[in-house]
Amino acid sequence: xxxxxxxxxxxxxxxxxxxxxxxxxxxxxxxxxxxxxxxxxxxxxxxxxxxxxxxxxxxxxxxxxxxxxxxxxxxxxxxxxxxxxxxxxxxxxxxxxxxxxxxxxxxxxxxxxxxxxxxxxxxxxxxxxxxxxxxxxxxxxxxxxxxxxxxxxxxxxxxxxxxxxxxxxxxxxxxxxxxxxxxxxxx
Amino acid sequence: xxxxxxxxxxxxxxxxxxxxxxxxxxxxxxxxxxxxxxxxxxxxxxxxxxxxxxxxxxxxxxxxxxxxxxxxxxxxxxxxxxxxxxxxxxxxxxxxxxxxxxxxxxxxxxxxxxxxxxxxxxxxxxxxxxxxxxxxxxxxxxxxxxxxxxxxxxxxxxxxxxxxxxxxxxxxxxxxxxxxxxxxxxxxxxxxxxxxxxxxxxxxxxxxxxxxxxxxxxxxxxxxxxxxxxxxxxxxxxxxxxxxxxxxxxxxxxxxxxxxxxxxxxxxxxxxxxxxxxxxxxxxxxxxxxxxxxxxxxxxxxxxxxxxxxxx
Numbered sequence: 255x256x257x258x259x260x261x262x263x264x265x266x267x268x269x270x271x272x273x274x275x276x277x278x279x280x281x282x283x284x285x286x287x288x289x290x291x292x293x294x295x296x297x298x299x300x301x302x303x304x305x306x307x308x309x310x311x312x313x314x315x316x317x318x319x320x321x322x323x324x325x326x327x328x329x330x331x332x333x334x335x336x337x338x339x340x341x342x343x344x345x346x347x348x349x350x351x352x353x354x355x356x357x358x359x360x361x362x363x364x365x366x367x368x369x370x371x372x373x374x375x376x377x378x379x380x381x382x383x384x385x386x387x388x389x390x391x392x393x394x395x396x397x398x399x400x401x402x403x404x405x406x407x408x409x410x411x412x413x414x415x416x417x418x419x420x421x422x423x424x425x426x427x428x429x430x431x432x433x434x435x436x437x438x439x440x441x
Numbered sequence: 442x443x444x445x446x447x448x449x450x451x452x453x454x455x456x457x458x459x460x461x462x463x464x465x466x467x468x469x470x471x472x473x474x475x476x477x478x479x480x481x482x483x484x485x486x487x488x489x490x491x492x493x494x495x496x497x498x499x500x501x502x503x504x505x506x507x508x509x510x511x512x513x514x515x516x517x518x519x520x521x522x523x524x525x526x527x528x529x530x531x532x533x534x535x536x537x538x539x540x541x542x543x544x545x546x547x548x549x550x551x552x553x554x555x556x557x558x559x560x561x562x563x564x565x566x567x568x569x570x571x572x573x574x575x576x577x578x579x580x581x582x583x584x585x586x587x588x589x590x591x592x593x594x595x596x597x598x599x600x601x602x603x604x605x606x607x608x609x610x611x612x613x614x615x616x617x618x619x620x621x622x623x624x625x626x627x628x629x630x631x632x633x634x635x636x637x638x639x640x641x642x643x644x645x646x647x648x649x650x651x652x653x654x655x656x657x658x659x660x661x662x663x664x665x666x667x668x669x670x671x672x673x674x675x676x677x678x679x680x681x682x683x684x685x686x687x688x689x690x691x692x693x694x695x696x697x698x699x700x701x702x703x704x705x706x707x708x709x710x711x712x713x714x715x716x717x718x719x720x721x722x723x724x725x726x727x728x729x730x731x732x733x734x735x736x737x738x739x740x741x742x743x744x745x746x747x748x749x750x751x752x753x
Contacts, residue, residue, distance in 0.1 A: 274477055285471035290461055295469055303476050307483045312549040379453045388638070398454055400461020428454060 269322050273310045280326050283409070284333050290399040291337050301340050305333035327411035334392050338384055382431045386424055393420040487548070488541040525589035533581045540577055547590065548573070550661060551597050557656045558601040568600040575600075591667040594657070598671055639697070646693035646721035651686040658683050659690075695743045696729035697721050703742040710739055 270276040284305065288298035309316055309329050319325045383394050389410070396406045403421070407414040528546075531539025548569055555565035575596050583592055640659075644652055657663045657671060669679030700721075704711045713732055717725075733739040 273480065277476060277480065278473055281471060281473040281476060286465065286468040289468045289471075290464075299471055299475075302471055303479045306476050306480050310480045310484060311487070314546055315549065375453060376457075379457065394454075398457040398461065400458055400463075400465050402462075425454065 269317070269319060270325050271317075273306075273313050273316070276309070276316070276322075276325055276329060277306050279322075280329050284330070287330070287396065287399055288333060288337050291395060292340060297340055298337075301333060301336045305329065305336045308332050308336070321411075323408070323411045327409065330409050331392055334395055337395075338391075341380075341384070379428070382428050383424075385431075386427065389416075390420045390424055393417055394424040397421055487544065488537075526586045529580060529583060529586040529589055532577060540573065543576065543589070543593075544573055547593055551593060554594065554656065554661055555597055555601050557660070558598070558653075559604060564604055565601075568597060568604060571600050572597045588670070591663065591670040594661070594663065594667070595671045595673075639694070640690075642721055643690060643693040643697050646696065646723060646726035647686065647689050648723055650682070651689050654679075654682050654686040655690055658686070692730050693721060693726050696726050696733065699733055699739050699742050700725075700729055703739055706742065707736060707738045709736060 270279075281302070284302045285298060288301040289295065292298045292301060306329070309332055316325055316328050319328060379398070383391065383398060386394060389412070392410060393406055393416075396409060397403075401409070403414050403417045406417045410417075525543075528539055528543050532543060551569050551572060552565055555568040556562065559565045559568065572593060576593060580589075580592075583589070644655055647655060653672075654668060657668050658665075663671065665680045665683055666676045668683060669676045672679065672682075674682075699710070700714055700717070704714060710729075710732060713728060733743055
């Protein structure tokens with residue numbers, strides 16, 4: 255049989271026709287996001303590769319998305335899920351073997367803070383972020399990693415106003431989480 | 442130590458953002474060719490797995506695997522699909538490429554479907570593999586070659602049920618649709634994730650037969666006659682089941698939304714939900730529905746809580 259793909263959904267105008275070109279276009283960005291969040295090269299590379307394999311496996315779904323932007327957003331979202339999963343696994347491993355090698359994101363150099371306290375702070379924020387759900391979590395991760403509202407909107411193929419509302423909602427949640435943390439500390 | 446240290450998560454988030462922006466360019470370059478190699482290796486591995494199983498099946502005539510296959514009677518006259526004539530012809534002719542293409546096309550949706558019926562991801566993966574093994578050997582008997590899709594679903598369903606029976610887990614079907622992010626990944630249409638999560642929860646409030654119909658029709662996108670073929674019932678019967686299941690799903694959605702949002706306003710609802718774990722069950726759906734019907738506050742809540750986009 256020739257590799258004529260009869261029966262597959264027809265890609266929309268301007269969509270990617272194969273998974274390879276989608277990956278080529280998005281790869282650099284994926285690497286940055288994963289590296290910023292995971293803090294080391296090996297994990298980041300793993301996350302990127304796993305996300306790409308996943309998208310390859312459900313390519314018929316991705317191919318039928320109506321625009322290239324939508325397809326890129328799909329890959330970015332898959333990557334973000336993948337990074338959260340890798341991080342969770344890393345935590346679990348660290349709890350099991352009490353290795354201190356796991357870096358909370360990249361090395362913190364808070365103004366005025368140092369060492370363990372800074373690490374703990376940072377870990378708490380990342381933890382709060384990972385406990386958010388769905389699109390909120392994706393938006394806030396991209397924000398924390400250094401992207402501007404407009405860039406986030408582009409990457410996830412959503413409106414800038416949606417990004418703004420997700421971030422302000424998440425801020426409120428984080429503030430509440432911080433309060434609870436403090437109360438627990440006093441109690 | 443001149444600069445004040447960020448005091449709470451709120452400031453920390455902005456601080457992270459600023460830092461991230463400054464360091465954006467210091468991220469290392471990742472090798473795109475390595476990624477592409479890994480993707481194509483994974484694709485080859487997937488195809489080989491199918492082809493390999495198929496060969497094993499051919500060479501081991503009379504083995505236990507074979508007996509299993511014989512038990513798995515696929516009704517010859519209950520088969521449907523869309524435009525797969527060529528694919529079927531290739532598979533029947535024994536062309537491994539044909540099987541690989543069918544796998545590319547249907548493995549992901551079939552996996553999601555099997556996940557909805559079985560607890561274990563590994564079991565679902567097995568069921569999908571076996572579905573393709575059966576496809577490779579029995580497809581020749583498919584009368585209408587345009588009906589590949591429904592046929593595959595019917596086989597997958599049979600495989601899942603066999604596994605459930607084997608585990609003697611009568612309740613498994615009811616509990617099964619607790620799906621994880623992982624399975625959503627495979628099937629997800631990245632947007633509308635929230636809606637899907639809500640739907641998944643609501644589906645738990647349906648009885649097993651309705652869950653099955655909703656899964657096939659709404660999530661897998663089969664049409665009424667395909668659903669009929671998968672379940673081995675007439676098209677009209679399938680139609681009736683679908684329409685009833687949708688009504689029930691709508692009620693379940695309403696009940697779920699009211700339960701999640703209306704406790705503060707209605708004391709009776711609050712008592713009803715004492716100690717609720719957040720998951721809908723058939724019994725709870727019925728109780729909630731009865732309550733909402735006669736409680737003006739909750740009826741109001743139902744109207745405002747259910748966005749029109751959700752009306753199926």
